[in-house]
Amino acid sequence: MTNDSYKKVLVAEDSSVIQNLLKKILLFENCKITSAKDGQKVLDIFEKEDFDLIIMDINLPHVDGLEATRIIRASNSKNANIPIIGISGNAKNLPESDFIDAGMNDYMQKPLNYDKLIELVKKYTN
Amino acid sequence: MPALKKRVLIVDDNAVNRKYLKTVLKDYDLTEAENGIEALEQFNTTAADLILMDIQMPVMDGMECMKVLRDKNVSIPILAITAFSGNEDRDKFINEGFSDFLAKPLPPNTIRTVVGNWLSPDKQTLQVYTNKKPDYSEFDLDIIEDLKKYLTENEYKKLVVDFIDETKIFLNNIDLLTNKDDFSSIIRILHTIKGNAASLGFYRLSKLSAVLEAKLKNEQFQNFSDNFEAFKSNAYASFEAFKTQLNRNDD
Known part of the structure; x- marks a missing residue:
């Protein structure tokens, strides 16, 4: 199953449009994307599969992105330290410390800067 | 608490109302004025981040004072405090150039929430406070x-x-x-x-x-x-x- 030539990225984002967009853009970085539409699905998928990176929207239904990150960090999984990049619709409303305290490695604000996204993906997967 | 306190100018002719607002908003840096003219003088000496403005005041009322400020391109949030509460009044105040409208009676939490929201950094980038209607370009x-x-x-x-x-x-x-x-x-x-x-x-x-x-x-x-x-x-x-x-x- 595992193929070292590509990176496995879990994208947690409730909009399928943004999911498709991220899929297309991350193709440039040779990423294989798995999508989850809410925080609970992220946790379910995280338990069963290995990933190189999680890109996590904050504003997710059921379990939000910050909470999902806290649960992952507190878990006993061998992947508990996986890099997590947060995406927020309004980073300005949340202090940076909220993202970092929850355990995220980095975060980006919408509108997404696609160059920065690629840069971050490179940084955390190489 | 932010390192630098935001400054709020309280404009009301009634001393009891001013005292009430000062108590509720004690975590902010506060200045005050008793009417529109005093408010303009106060604002010229010490600029504020937000103004809470009573409408009915002697000498110069809140509506007139707000218009003078807007004409000078003062774009900070100016919130009207009034005893009126109808929706028509609300639209009138907003259309004239007020950022928001607070109808009496005002519970402390409502005041703190509304003032806090208008002073949050996110809000300031979102709203155009001038008396002109917001006119955003369609695409970025x-x-x-x-x-x-x-x-x-x-x-x-x-x-x-x-x-x-x-x-x-x-x-x-x-x-x-x-x-x-x-x-x-x-x-x-x-x-x-x-x-x-x-x-x-x-x-x-x-x-x-x-x-x-x-x-x-x-x-x-x-x-x-x-x-x-x-x-x-x-x-x-x-x-x-x-x-x-x-x-x-x-x-």
Whole structure:
């Protein structure tokens, strides 16, 4: 199953449009994307599969992105330290410390800067 | 607590009201004035980040004082405090140039929430406070150029068409949620539309979502159906504008 030539990225984002967009853009970085539409699905998928990176929207239904990150960090999984990049619709409303305290490695604000996204993906997967 | 306290100017001719507001807002750096003229003098000496303005005052009333400030291009939030409470009054105050409207009686938490929201950094980038109506440009061309670095023309078009379809579904969902008064879900969906629209270069739609989201977060639920209908027609206008632009490019 595992193929070292590509990176496995879990994208947690409730909009399928943004999911498709991220899929297309991350193709440039040779990423294989798995999508989850809410925080609970992220946790379910995280338990069963290995990933190189999680890109996590904050504003997710059921379990939000910050909470999902806290649960992952507190878990006993061998992947508990996986890099997590947060995406927020309004980073300005949340202090940076909220993202970092929850355990995220980095975060980006919408509108997404696609160059920065690629840069971050490179940084955390190489 | 922020390192630097925000300054609030309290303008009210009634000493008891001023004292009440000062007690409620004690965590801010406060200045005060007894009427419109004093407020202008006070503001000239010590600028404020936000003004709470009573309407009925001797010498110069709140409406006149606000207009003088707006004419001088003072763009900070100016909130009217009045005993009026009808929706027509609200629209009148907002149209004249007030940023918001607080109707008496005012519980301490309402004052703190509204003032806090208007002073949050997010809010300041979202709102245009001048007495001119906000006039956002339809698309953010920088974002669209950026996207086209990664997407072919056809991929880009397909993405926007999907975005429009998805947003229409979101708008229908909001209609259903409005009937159930489920405002927290509506806020979440508006937040999604705001972020998606911004990421695809639909600048105006993103800004309008932000304004509506901010209103709901301020618990301004009254008039929501009307506001949402206006928002919807704006959204559909944006979709049409996109199609028009596509057709123009195809010619």
